[in-house]
Amino acid sequence: MGKSVYLRITRKDKTITISHSFDNKEWSAPRVPRQNLDFPDEVAVGVFFAHSTYQIADAIFDGLTIEKPK
Numbered sequence: 001m002g003k004s005v006y007l008r009i010t011r012k013d014k015t016i017t018i019s020h021s022f023d024n025k026e027w028s029a030p031r032v033p034r035q036n037l038d039f040p041d042e043v044a045v046g047v048f049f050a051h052s053t054y055q056i057a058d059a060i061f062d063g064l065t066i067e068k069p070k
Contacts, residue, residue, distance in 0.1 A: 014039060 006021040008028075014037050017030035045066055049059035 011039070 003022055006024045006051065008019045009023070010017050016037060019027045019030045021027045045068050047061055047064060049057075049061075051057045
């Protein structure tokens with residue numbers, strides 16, 4: 001409670017990987033990637049926060065970056 005959680009979502013071709021960090025330095029091993037997703041070459045992206053409990057929760061998106069591949 002009260003700790004920041006950093007989230008990293010990476011797409012390479014049709015593979016998406018997700019990892020998280022509590023200090024933005026040490027990252028969890030990427031979750032099993034979901035492959036062969038039918039994304040077009042260009043997509044619109046966004047971020048949202050949701051939870052499935054009755055506890056109060058909030059989120060602040062600070063320093064959010066979305067980078068176009070090189």
